[in-house]
Amino acid sequence: MNNTTTYPVVSVPFKGGFYMCVAGSKRANVLERANRAWVMGYDELCADLYTEALQSPGCAFEARENSRRD
Secondary structure (H helix, E strand, C coil): CCCCCCCCEEEEEECCEEEEEECCCHHHHHHHHHHHHHHCCCHHHHHHHHHHHHHCCCEHHHHHHHHHHC
């Protein structure tokens, strides 16, 4: 089994937890913005951005699963 990845993976902090994302993806970018909004106290903006991040492409685990199918 080949466990190497062909894409860079980053750990993006959000509310004290970490999400594994593909580096430079829309998900990583929006999740970083959501965390910044949360730290600054913009809870409603944080929730909106978090929802957008989860619907955006760039999850490292999904990318890994898709690369195994190829």
